[in-house]
Amino acid sequence: MVSILGVGLGVASLLVVQTVMNGFGEEHRLRIRESFGDCVIVGQRPLEQPEKLLQTLRADSAVSSATSYAEGPALLRQGDYSAVAAVRGIEVGDLHQPARNYVVLGAFDDLDDGRVILGLGLARQLRVRVGDHVELWSPAMAERAEKGKAPLPADFEVCAILRTGFTEVDDRAALIPLRRFQALWNLGPRAHGLILRLKDPAKAPDTADRLSIGRSGLRFVPWQELKKNFLEAIRFEKTMLFFLMFIITLVASFSIGSTLFSAVIRRTREVGVLVAMGAQRWQIIALFGLQGWLIGALGILLGFILTWLILFFREGILGAINHTFGDGDMVANIYQFSKVPLHYDAHDFIIAAAFTLLVTTLAGLVPALWAARRKPSEAMRDV
Amino acid sequence: MSKLVLQARQLTKVFSSPSGPLEVLRGVDLEVAAGVSVSIRGASGSGKTTLLQLLGGLDVPDRGKVEVLDGDVMVSPARRLGKAQGFVFQNYQLMPELNALENVALAAKIAGKSDAQARQAAEELLQQVGLAERRTHLPAKLSGGECQRVALARALVNQPALLLADEPTGNLDERTAEEVMQLLLSLVAARGLALVLVTHSVEFASRTQQRYVLSGGVLVPA
Structure with a gap:
């Protein structure tokens, strides 16, 4: 016995x-894929004409969806509370956006140019709920101040709160429409990169290699390489x-x-x-x-x-x-x-x-x- | 003359001891015919049990040869353990977790009988040794005499031609010893078995047809 x-x-x-x-x-693999996509396409500089490339990539049989994004840090403030956020500009109409699955309060589809989705931890730091307002200070505003112009923060209404369970994301993520991000960061029509979702994520390295042929100025990074170490x-x-x-x-x-x-x-x-x-x-x-x-x-x-x-x-x-x-x-x-x-x-x-x-x-x-x-x-x- | 069921030639057995090699058996010869009972007496440590183990195939001689009858041919006893020869030990050597019936049936099963055949044969033998009523009792719940009767039933369950008994009454009181010995001898006679009985008792030895004393490593007729 x-x-x-x-x-x-x-x-x-x-x-x-x-x-x-x-x-x-x-869990880590899933989070990496959902946070960064199955394959990320970046260049040495922001992509000048992302829409044209997106159309080509969407036509590929291995790709289930393609979307452009931009990201950068910003200061969020609500009354006496402030926090540094990792702001990401996303395409609002992207039905494959994984953030949709993690909304716990409010509605993802309410996201528009005047609204923001916050991670649960970030919302707690700022003491805000759905319907409250926050101010966003981007680095471009600092440049404006350096040039002697009065910087004005952007005002956003919190339309949803998400909880991925991934503390790093929940404590820092702020999602706004890409169009608004481009305006606040003075990006124009450019994007920082493209995110591909693939029909078979396990084959991301092979697909990335194939798609990169003839596109020497771009780097195709499969999700397995994103956090390889x-x-x-x-x-x-x-x-x-x-x-x-x-x-x-x-x-x-x-x-x-x-x-x-x-x-x-x-x-x-x-x-x-x-x-x-x-x-x-x-x-x-x-x-x-x-x-x-x-x-x-x-x-x-x-x-x-x-x-x-x-x-x-x-x-x-x-x-x-x-x-x-x-x-x-x-x-x-x-x-x-x-x-x-x-x-x-x-x-x-x-x-x-x-x-x-x-x-x-x-x-x-x-x-x-x-x-x-x-x-x-x-x-x-x-x- | 009846057919031989046991033949031993020049059996020699040497044990190592702190004082050097100890030759316990020095060229023992023995022949036992079917239906003949043989007794071997001797002092403690004279090698009686060793000789019986060699005769039964439980040990191998350093020199010499033992053969037992298996059907019509003589073979090494080690090849026919439990079939050509049955053993009865002084300490009964029953399986403590098995009841009387299971102990007897186990020997039959090892010999290749089916569960039902083994059980039937065991029940018949226990009936013959007078233990039918106690067949479900564990050895711990049986008296010494009853345990030895179970051991006798076990030794006979595969219908051997030869029974080897090593001081079967050594652990029993006088009256029980007499009962067990009477039972043993009557079963041997009734079945026409050959018997080799190792005993200290002159009285029990006198009931066998051939009597020997083991002395100085050799068998001497008594």
């Missing part, structure tokens, strides 16, 4: 870590954790081996009697090997159940840990997610189960081989 529990805990720790790490990876770090972290958890499972397997070895030694006399009754060596090996296999199989089953339970109650468990150690909401603060993300990968489960079954069966077979090789006359003398 203790052996089964040991295997179960080993399997559960391995799978919980893998599933959460998969979740982090998947970050994604590599997540992958490396997952590999390292798998290695550590693998050792835990190995330790559990050794404990099974020692338990089975003790069991075999305790039953040496009975093994001798079985041989005296005509039991074949392979039957003795199979008996104890099967015991190891059975412990492994039941341990895996228990591990799967424990994994599901731990992950189902993960928020409560994490809350208790945070409460005990007083570290605040680590997931939100460090990983920038509002809740622990999960991604069940059948591949991880199959590998963990196969490996555990192999090790526990071997752990049972080693003492079984020892027992089966003993002469029954010696075995029966042991008590």
Whole structure:
């Protein structure tokens, strides 16, 4: 029973870590894609005629939508409160705009030249709700002041508040129409870049390579390249954790081996009697090997159940840990997610189960081989 | 003369000890014909149990050869464990987790009988040794005499031609020992089995047809 529990805990720790790490990876990948697009096209300077390029790209079979954007920092102010925002000018009519999915208050479609959509954290910093007004100070206004002209802030009504769960976005994002951004930043008709959404995001590198042919002045950056180091770090972290958890499972397997070895030694006399009754060596090996296999199989089953339970109650468990150690909401603060993300990968489960079954069966077979090789006359003398 | 069921030639067994090699058996010869009972007596440590284990194939001699009858041919006893020869041990050697019926049936199952056949054979044997009513009892709930009767049933369940008994009454009181020995000898006689009985008891040895004493590593007729 203790052996089964040991295997179960080993399997559960391995799978919980893998599933959460998969979740982090998947969530990060999704956020990167939704925040930056499947493929971003930028140049050395703002794009002069983005509309013409957009039309060509929209006609490509691999592209599901293309939109232009511009972005830059600005100071937002409401009464005595102010905050630096990452303002992004977007095409209001873009039906594929992912921000639509994250609006929690107000309506995305209310966005127009006099309105702004704020991230939840930013709105809290400014103490504003839907319907309140904020002032926006762009860098172009500072240039105006340098030239001796009185800068006037732009006034926006908050029409919606969004919450992506990605703290970096929620605390800084301010969305305004591209046309208004171009005016406030003195961009004219130019845009800072284009965002492509692809029919198959996984093939973004190939599509980016193909689309970049003949467009040497532009850089096509697939989403996998946008935060390459970050994604590599997540992958490396997952590999390292798998290695550590693998050792835990190995330790559990050794404990099974020692338990089975003790069991075999305790039953040496009975093994001798079985041989005296005509039991074949392979039957003795199979008996104890099967015991190891059975412990492994039941341990895996228990591990799967424990994994599901731990992950189902993960928020409560994490809350208790945070409460005990007083570290605040680590997931939100460090990983920038509002809740622990999960991604069940059948591949991880199959590998963990196969490996555990192999090790526990071997752990049972080693003492079984020892027992089966003993002469029954010696075995029966042991008590 | 009846057919031989056991033939041992020049059996030698040497054990290592702190004081050097210890030759326990020094060229033992023994032949046992079908239906013949043989007793072997000897002092403690004289090698009686070692000899019985060699005869039964539970150990291998350093020199010499043992063969038991398997059908019409003589084979090494190690190849026919539990089939050509049955064992009765001093300490019964029953499986503690199995009840009387399961202990007897286990030997039949190992020999290749189906569950139903093994169960039927075990029930018949337990009936013959007078334990039909106690067949569902675990060894811990049985007396020493009852345990030895279960062990006797187990030794006979595969209908061997030879029964090897290692001090079967050594752990029993005088009255129970007498009961068990009577049962053992009557079953052996009724089935026409050959018996090799290792015992300290002169009285029990006297009931066998051939009597030997193991002394100085060799068998001497008593």
